[in-house]
Amino acid sequence: MRVTSVNVVEELIPGPKDSGLTAIDKRPQSGRVVVGELGLVGDRVCDTKHHGGPDQALYVYADEDRAWWAGELGREVPAGLFGENLNTDGLDVNGALIGERWRIGEGPEAVEVEVRSSRIPCITFQHRMGLDGWIKRFHQGRRPGAYLKVLKPGTIGAGDAVTVLSRPDHEVTVEVLFGDQDPAKMSGMLDAGIDLVDEIRAMAERVSART
Template structure:
């Protein structure tokens, strides 16, 4: 099975987190969404000290890891629940290497992204999940997802193919670089 984008998620509404406002409430949208150097059209980040910017323009999370959490927590984990912009299937994001590049969609209108860093979850994730200190538990697993830099702009939609076009030699993986607090 080839890797694909199963959902494109943008902010639904801003919510009050434990200590500040947050745009973690991401939900799937239909159709093509334009992607610029700073992320998806129609999306937003509240605390730009820690979220967004060129090196954290997009946040990707694997459906397989969400399914693992669904079993672990005994509850449904729909696309976007962890605040991700891109939900993938068939792509090992925990095993992705820093500097790895992915083509999402076609070469004419798709995008090219580079894996930049693992997510470093904060208390807003715990608030979203309704589980005290969940963000620490989330980080310890290494299943944190990846922040992506947009190298070529374009558009994406659910169903787009994802192709790994470059894997650097001797780079650390997302799972090995996550905080594991």
């Protein structure tokens, strides 16, 4: 399991009509990139109301899922096209549990992160792809990728190993959170006692109440 690309904003580009500029245009970087609690140094967030912050410090997307989308769309899906900061190989990003922790790299500059939530597609993402109905199609693909919180800052570069440090005792993966939202699984996540994003906790409480 390894990082294959580290991507930061290339330039701010126009978003959908009347939405201003967006920093979704991410491109691979050479060498090592410093990572702080709010993400990669040199990256940007324009819509701070809906994006960014410690719980969305890094967005990771698997190469295997990029390849799947390339086949579905009949077009190249280069690293960073989805606005992701990290691409990985050999890591089941969508199968990661909410609250799962990883180490990226080795030694004193290794970064430690926690899986916080699945990516929710927005109109800016649809505009970026240039495809009508992309939000619905992305949902149907059930390959959302994950937002990560930085627990230990450091540096990240392509080729860094990804090591799973811990997995909480529940069954809510990134994919489950994005899709089914099964009441029993949501209840199990709440009972696991892990730290949750406020919006996810509220949703889980709502869903688990259906049982």
